[in-house]
Amino acid sequence: MKDYKIIIIKIGSALISSDANKSNNLIQSIASQVNxxxxxxxxxxxxxxxxxxxxxxxxxxxxxxxxxxxxxxxAAIGQQQLMGMYERSxxxxxxxxxxxxxxxxxMNDMQRYSNSKATIKKILSLNVIPIINENDVxxxxxxxxxxxxxxxxxxxxxxxxDLMVILTNQKGLYDKNPDIHxxxxxxxxxxxxxxxxxxxxxxxxxxxxxxxxxxxxxxxxIASTSxxxxxxxxxxxxxxxxxxxxxxxxxxxFESD
Numbered sequence: 702m703k704d705y706k707i708i709i710i711k712i713g714s715a716l717i718s719s720d721a722n723k724s725n726n727l728i729q730s731i732a733s734q735v736n737x738x739x740x741x742x743x744x745x746x747x748x749x750x751x752x753x754x755x756x757x758x759x760x761x762x763x764x765x766x767x768x769x770x771x772x773x774x775x776a777a778i779g780q781q782q783l784m785g786m787y788e789r790s791x792x793x794x795x796x797x798x799x800x801x802x803x804x805x806x807x808m809n810d811m812q813r814y815s816n817s818k819a820t821i822k823k824i825l826s827l828n829v830i831p832i833i834n835e836n837d838v839x840x841x842x843x844x845x846x847x848x849x850x851x852x853x854x855x856x857x858x859x860x861x862x863d864l865m866v867i868l869t870n871q872k873g874l875y876d877k878n879p880d881i882h883x884x885x886x887x888x889x890x891x892x893x894x895x896x897x898x899x900x901x902x903x904x905x906x907x908x909x910x911x912x913x914x915x916x917x918x919x920x921x922x923i924a925s926t927s928x929x930x931x932x933x934x935x936x937x938x939x940x941x942x943x944x945x946x947x948x949x950x951x952x953x954x955f956e957s958d
Contacts, residue, residue, distance in 0.1 A: 703863070703864075703930070704863075705743065705863040705864045705930075706742070706743060706744060706863055707743075707744045707746070707825075707860060707861065707862045707863050707864075708743060708744070708745050708746070708862060708863065708864045708865075708866065709745075709746050709747075709748060709853055709856055709857050709862045709864070709865040709866065709929075710731065710735075710745060710746070710747050710748070710866045710868065710942070711747075711748040711749075711849060711850065711853035711865065711866065711867045711868065711920075712727075712728075712731070712747065712748070712749045712750065712751075712868050712936060713750050713849070713850075713867075713868065713869045713870070713936070714750040714751050714753075714754050715869065715870040716868060716869070716870060716936040716937070717749070717750075717751045717754070717783075717786070718751055718754035718755075718757075718758075721758065724751075724786065725786060725790070727936060727937075728786050728787060728790045729790045729793070730940070731747075731790075731942065732787075732790040732791045732793065732794055732796065733794065734940060734941075734942035734943050735791075735796075735830070735942065736791075736794040736796060737943070738942070738946060739796065739828075739830075744825045745830055746821065746825070746830070746831045746833060746856060746860065746862070747787070747830060747831070747832050747833065748833045748834070748849055748852055748853040748856055749783065749787070749832060749833070749834050749849070750834070750835075750849045751779070751783050751834075752775075752776040752777075752779040752780040752783050752834060752837055753765070753772055753775045753776045753779060753837065754779065755778075755779030755780070755782045755783045756774070756775030756776060756777070756778035756779030756780075757775055757779070758779070758782075759778055759779060759782060760775070760778065762775065769841060772837070773837055773838050773839075776837035776838055777837075777838045780802075780834065780837075780838075783834070784798075784800050784832060787832045791830060796830060797827075797828070797829040797830070798829065798830045798831075798832050799824045799829050799830070799831050799832065800832055800834075801817075801820070801821065801824070801831045801832065801833045801834075802833075802834055802835070802836035803817060803833060803834075803835065803836060803852065803856070804835065804836050804839065804840040805840065805851070805852070805855070806840070808855045808859065814859065817859060818859050818860060821833075821856075821859065821860055822860060825860075833852070833856060834849065835849055835852050850867060850916040850917050850919070850920035851916065851919065851920055851923065853865055853867065853920060853924075854919075854920035854921070854922075854923035854924040854929075855923065857923075857924040857927065857929040858923065858924065858926065858927040858929070861927060861928075861929075862924075862927075862929050863928075863929065863930065864929065864930050864931070864932065865920070865921075865924045865929050865930070865931045865932075866931075866932050866934065866942070866945065867917055867920065867921075867931065867932070867933045867934075868934060868935070868936035868941065869917065869933065869934075869935065869936060870935065870936065870937065871914065871933075871935060872887055872934065872935045872938070872951075872952065873887050873888065873889075873933050873934055873935070873952040873953030874887070874888045874891060874914065874918075874933060874953040875887055875888065876888060887953065888953050889950065889953060889954065890953070890954045890955075890956070891953055891954070891955055892955070892956070893918065893921045893922050893925055893955050896918060898915060898918045898919055898922070901914055901915035901918060917933055921933070921955045924957070925955065925957040925958060926957075927957075928957050928958070929957055930954070930955065930956050930957050931954075931955040931957075932945055932951075932952045932953065932954050932955070933952055933953045933955070934951050934952025934953070935952070938951060938952075
């Protein structure tokens with residue numbers, strides 16, 4: 702484990718949508734682990750998905766709609782509940798959180814990029830944890846593709862993060878699809894330059910998420926350009942953040958150049 706000081710944790714929709722109790726337990730577990738390392742001087746930024754799925758829960762919508770306006774309405778309805786889950790979990794450890802809603806346009810416009818960077822840096826300096834989500838109500842790109850993987854990578858570049866941890870419902874990158882091949886082997890360490898991302902199916906995704914493993918590899922590539930290492934691991938792994946800090950054999954590790 703390197704001397705990481707700024708860490709991005711990306712939590713996918715598949716982890717916080719399947720069951721309300723499990724979702725809260727997962728976020729509370731993350732909060733507990735983050736609390737341990739904040740005390741050691743490490744800064745954390747969380748990029749979360751889940752506003753749309755929370756909206757589905759509130760309105761008892763069982764099937765995710767296809768219409769853009771319906772997705773955006775669900776995001777608006779679910780965002781407050783999503784932030785409440787994080788706020789309550791971190792308050793148990795006397796940790797404050799701040800909601801930050803971004804779009805890809807914020808990353809591509811020089812002035813807005815600079816403002817976003819300054820704001821997030823200031824939030825961290827106040828010992829507050831930024832909880833970042835795509836502003837789905839006004840943005841369309843992330844609803845259609847990405848599941849915030851790309852946003853997490855962009856935020857990593859924005860604030861010069863040392864490590865990006867993508868938590869998903871898979872244990873990491875396999876040499877073949879583990880859902881189809883029983884003999885699939887988990888790749889423990891990988892160089893993103895040696896992977897042909899186009900070989901991966903972007904339509905491989907969960908019922909709640911919007912991107913498959915292809916978007917995660919694309920995010921790894923984006924993050925690596927600014928020297929950010931990445932670990933892709935299962936959010937269902939017990940004490941996964943602690944295990945990463947302990948150097949345990951968990952997930953797939955992508956070292957940046």
